[in-house]
Amino acid sequence: MSTTIQFVKYQGTGNDFILLDDRNETFPVSKELIAHLCHRRFGIGADGLILLKNAEGYDFRMVYFNADGAEGSMCGNGGRCTVRFAHDLGIFAENTRFIAVDGAHEAVADSEVIKLKMSPVKGLQKQESYDFLNTGSPHYVTFVDEVAKTEVVTLGRTIRYGDIFGPLGGTNVNFVEVVSDNHLKVRTYERGVEDETYSCGTGVTACALSSHAHFGWQGPVTIDTPGGSLCVTFQEIAPEVYDSIYLIGPAKRVFNGEVQVS
Structure with missing residues (x-):
């Protein structure tokens, strides 16, 4: 027996x-089905799949799955795309409050840009050759010349x-x-996708905070990724404690369609 699923594709x-x-x-949630839909040869093709659900006390709930079909940690660009989707559905007019796996988020939408408030960040581990921090998802950040x-x-x-992060479930690498x-270029390897992606919202957020730790930049920080530019603003409210973190950039509808699944 087959089921027809209506979907919309977005990109940030x-x-x-x-x-x-x-x-x-x-939606019949299964790891195999989600991985199939995200497959770029045999499915629709995507870095992840997101369900927009009802949530008491919020405009909506965002449930994010990686391209491998496993439920994931917070996705910043996915969050911005979900806000655009909810805006297109008429769920809110300009300001919204929703909940995701890492807690409550606020966002503002206009015709071009989504301004998403990220979760507070506590602690930035500075090692000799890299930084490690969690911006809703774990991130390894290292600075390179080119x-x-x-x-x-x-x-x-x-x-x-590797030996450090593998036993802990792995990490994203920037x-x-x-x-x-106040201007960076960033490329990111994303766990769950297991490849380089054109952009990673929690990743560029981590890189902006890392730049503050290394260079004292106060923001806004502009981050160029292979897929375009994002902006991150933040406040350090205590040593290595950050709040009022906003991920700012475009999120656009690509196309809509339907797919039949068994």
């Missing part, structure tokens, strides 16, 4: 997602599955080049 600086309106709780020449997939996979004051 090239980070692309399948969005489903699941307020009626009918990010365009960096072997992102090879190095990222080695770090993600390679960062300083362009000028």
